[in-house]
Amino acid sequence: xxxxxxxxxxxxxxxxxxxxxxxxxxxxxxxxxxxxxxxxxxxxxxxxxxxxxxxxxxxxxxxxxxxxxxxxxxxxxxxxxxxxxxxxxxxxxxxxxxxxxxxxxxxxxxxxxxxxxxxxxxxxxxxxxxxxxxxxxxxxxxxxxxxxx
Numbered sequence: 601x602x603x604x605x606x607x608x609x610x611x612x613x614x615x616x617x618x619x620x621x622x623x624x625x626x627x628x629x630x631x632x633x634x635x636x637x638x639x640x641x642x643x644x645x646x647x648x649x650x651x652x653x654x655x656x657x658x659x660x661x662x663x664x665x666x667x668x669x670x671x672x673x674x675x676x677x678x679x680x681x682x683x684x685x686x687x688x689x690x691x692x693x694x695x696x697x698x699x700x701x702x703x704x705x706x707x708x709x710x711x712x713x714x715x716x717x718x719x720x721x722x723x724x725x726x727x728x729x730x731x732x733x734x735x736x737x738x739x740x741x742x743x744x745x746x747x748x749x
């Protein structure tokens with residue numbers, strides 16, 4: 601079962617310090633008004649911006665980029681597509697998990713076994729996507745490194 605944070609009183613800061621619940625400052629490009637037909641792209645970029653500040657997402661994206669560069673360098677386009685698909689699955693799982701956890705914290709900041717179960721299921725989905733991604737990235741990276749040798 602996931603550990604639920606202790607409820608906080610209004611105005612009380614979190615245990616990790618003041619401002620820990622405040623998201624990082626958005627870059628200027630995400631603060632500006634976008635043309636109507638590009639607003640959905642702005643929403644997508646804002647979601648990725650928030651997710652990119654989570655270390656668990658960021659390091660996986662960096663590892664994926666390294667393997668994608670290896671695949672592109674060797675001209676192995678099928679490998680590139682497989683790694684890109686696995687990375688997309690991973691990112692979708694992490695985004696859903698993060699969104700569900702944040703929503704659960706807003707809806708029920710106090711400890712609730714039902715919310716804990718929802719968070720556990722979301723974490724299991726993200727974990728499953730991570731295992732698939734890890735297997736694909738490790739196998740593809742090993743194959744590409746041998747090919748480059």
